[in-house]
Amino acid sequence: MSVLVIAELDSHGIKAATRSAVTAASQFGEEVHLLLAGNDVAGIATQASAINGLNKILLVDATEYAHGIAENLTPLLVQLAPSYSAIVAAATSFGKNLLPRAAALLDVAMVSEVIQIIDATTFVRPMYAGNLNATVKAPAGLRILTIRPTVFEAAAATGGSAVVETIAASGDAGQAAWVSRDLVQLDRPELATARVVISGGRSLGSAEGFKATLTPLADVLGAAIGATRAAVDAGMAPNDSQVGQTGTVVAPELYIAFGVSGAAQHVGGIKDSKVIVAVNHDADAPIFQVADYGLVADLFTVIPELTAALKG
Amino acid sequence: MKILVHIKRVVDYQIRPRPTQDGKDVELTNVKMSINPFDENAVEGAVRLKEAGVATEVVVVAVGTAANQDVLRHALAMGADRAVLVETLTVVQPLAAAKYLKAVTEREAPQLVLTGKQAIDDDAAETAQMLSALLNWPQATFASKIDVVDGKALVVREIDGGQETLSLPLPAVVSVDLRLNEPRFIKLPALMMAKKKLIETLPAAEFGITAPALEIVNIAEPPARKAGKILNSVAELVAALRTEKVVS
Ligand SMILES: Cc1cc2nc3c(=O)[nH]c(=O)nc-3n(C[C@H](O)[C@H](O)[C@H](O)COP(=O)(O)OP(=O)(O)OC[C@H]3O[C@@H](n4cnc5c(N)ncnc54)[C@H](O)[C@@H]3O)c2cc1C
Numbered sequence: 153m154s155v156l157v158i159a160e161l162d163s164h165g166i167k168a169a170t171r172s173a174v175t176a177a178s179q180f181g182e183e184v185h186l187l188l189a190g191n192d193v194a195g196i197a198t199q200a201s202a203i204n205g206l207n208k209i210l211l212v213d214a215t216e217y218a219h220g221i222a223e224n225l226t227p228l229l230v231q232l233a234p235s236y237s238a239i240v241a242a243a244t245s246f247g248k249n250l251l252p253r254a255a256a257l258l259d260v261a262m263v264s265e266v267i268q269i270i271d272a273t274t275f276v277r278p279m280y281a282g283n284l285n286a287t288v289k290a291p292a293g294l295r296i297l298t299i300r301p302t303v304f305e306a307a308a309a310t311g312g313s314a315v316v317e318t319i320a321a322s323g324d325a326g327q328a329a330w331v332s333r334d335l336v337q338l339d340r341p342e343l344a345t346a347r348v349v350i351s352g353g354r355s356l357g358s359a360e361g362f363k364a365t366l367t368p369l370a371d372v373l374g375a376a377i378g379a380t381r382a383a384v385d386a387g388m389a390p391n392d393s394q395v396g397q398t399g400t401v402v403a404p405e406l407y408i409a410f411g412v413s414g415a416a417q418h419v420g421g422i423k424d425s426k427v428i429v430a431v432n433h434d435a436d437a438p439i440f441q442v443a444d445y446g447l448v449a450d451l452f453t454v455i456p457e458l459t460a461a462l463k464g
Numbered sequence: 465m466k467i468l469v470h471i472k473r474v475v476d477y478q479i480r481p482r483p484t485q486d487g488k489d490v491e492l493t494n495v496k497m498s499i500n501p502f503d504e505n506a507v508e509g510a511v512r513l514k515e516a517g518v519a520t521e522v523v524v525v526a527v528g529t530a531a532n533q534d535v536l537r538h539a540l541a542m543g544a545d546r547a548v549l550v551e552t553l554t555v556v557q558p559l560a561a562a563k564y565l566k567a568v569t570e571r572e573a574p575q576l577v578l579t580g581k582q583a584i585d586d587d588a589a590e591t592a593q594m595l596s597a598l599l600n601w602p603q604a605t606f607a608s609k610i611d612v613v614d615g616k617a618l619v620v621r622e623i624d625g626g627q628e629t630l631s632l633p634l635p636a637v638v639s640v641d642l643r644l645n646e647p648r649f650i651k652l653p654a655l656m657m658a659k660k661k662l663i664e665t666l667p668a669a670e671f672g673i674t675a676p677a678l679e680i681v682n683i684a685e686p687p688a689r690k691a692g693k694i695l696n697s698v699a700e701l702v703a704a705l706r707t708e709k710v711v712s
Contacts, residue, residue: 245623248589249605256594261559261676264588279586280481285686289679327602328630335626406710427708443692445704457698
């Protein structure tokens with residue numbers, strides 16, 4: 153049998169997170185197919201077929217797939233499922249929204265946010281904000297998983313030569329209707345995939361302070377800017393900059409936390425970073441327990457010094 | 465309009481959970497338990513819709529042991545009108561939970577089902593979507609704003625990199641994010657009143673529900689990161705980062 157990966161699209165075509173799902177899917181040792189459903193996506197099929205590790209692209213082009221509405225995509229998954237041993241998507245807001253809906257209709261106990269594939273039925277997934285890892289065995293038969301994209305390296309965007317097969321659309325379910333989408337315009341790297349992330353906590357004081365303090369350093373490092381939930385709640389940083397269990401999970405080469413206490417819910421989202429640095433004036437702050445390097449100091453003196461040192 | 469809110473009793477978010485000795489479960493003996501924080505936002509959201517005159521009744525439902533009475537009372541104290549407990553000693557995974565909730569939903573016939581976007585124990589974020597699938601109702605997940613206008617729910621949901629708005633014909637299922645609201649602080653008189661409200665208990669066996677489940681092979685703490693170093697100056701930090709080759 154084969155494994156089916158669900159493609160997720162953005163303005164550049166196929167998201168990097170989908171290529172991580174391809175890497176995870178290829179660990180089953182079977183053929184890997186990609187479901188490419190969208191509106192006006194024929195051009196993207198060429199891009200998709202070049203992804204390394206894919207054998208086939210199932211292309212379905214129809215207006216009802218324009219906005220990734222789960223109610224419209226689920227019937228496709230249900231119809232395709234009998235031909236597959238596993239269905240895989242990245243654990244993004246898209247994947248998390250869609251796959252449980254399909255799993256319920258297929259009566260499958262799905263496995264969410266997989267961080268390791270031990271064998272075709274045994275998976276490791278985090279629980280309790282990453283404080284614990286569970287090894288779970290899925291029942292025989294169809295397996296449905298979302299995988300955490302930060303732990304599976306994205307399959308190369310080129311080098312593949314998958315065949316493209318066009319399949320029929322399943323129609324509009326007439327349920328949730330899409331109204332509008334507001335994406336935050338980014339002038340710096342995307343949080344989830346940035347090589348360097350610097351983040352700030354509530355201690356930065358205000359939206360102006362947050363921006364003015366962190367931006368010069370982020371510019372020097374080419375970093376994405378993250379925030380704690382406390383900073384987001386206080387209106388200092390936009391919601392989509394929240395790093396953690398219930399925000400974005402990051403795994404950059406370098407993560408620097410300024411004035412972040414290190415609550416489990418925050419740490420759960422940064423554990424896979426290669427190097428973690430913490431700057432906090434409280435030597436007992438829990439963040440120091442996960443940091444590779446710590447500075448017990450005032451962030452307002454450290455940040456300008458660090459910015460200057462890295463510039464020079 | 466009636467709103468059904470599904471809540472779950474979980475280890476309190478401030479507690480650091482540990483695996484049991486045999487590594488098959490999470491240690492729950494003498495551990496503080498609370499309402500799942502996201503579900504508390506869902507209760508708050510429902511109660512506010514009632515206070516705004518949009519909803520007429522808020523019913524909360526939990527699936528689990530008799531100990532769930534405490535989180536149901538908490539929801540009643542927040543302003544829910546009635547509570548239903550589907551009582552079972554078995555640990556219920558998302559698909560089974562969705563099936564029980566489907567049965568309760570069909571019995572209560574609400575126009576809107578609200579629940580948290582994820583439970584902070586299994587962090588699965590599956591139940592709401594599974595429930596809406598089984599009911600064949602529209603869904604909106606990770607909601608940060610819910611308005612009911614002209615028999616439809618207008619929901620703003622958090623997505624990667626921003627947010628989007630969906631319009632859902634009712635009845636519908638909505639899972640909510642922490643950003644939806646700030647749950648109210650419960651005052652003593654509300655708690656006393658909640659004690660007098662009725663919690664209806666339905667034995668799970670009566671529903672005759674079966675669902676495939678994941679087998680837990682092992683639960684363990686993730687490998688610890690190697691011990692870190694406390695540095696004395698920014699110069700030492702810059703040197704360390706250069707040695708690690710993470711800055712140029
Ligand atoms: C269900 C749930 C989900 C959650 N999800 C998330 C999540 O995804 N992400 C997340 O981040 N949080 C999350 N939280 C919140 C989390 O529990 C913490 O409350 C939050 O991370 C704390 O943010 P903070 O460190 O900015 O604030 P605080 O806890 O207020 O800590 C501020 C820190 O800054 C230090 N400090 C102050 N001034 C300075 C200075 N001048 N220089 C140096 N250090 C200074 C202090 O010593 C302190 O350690 C969640 C909570 C719940 C209940």
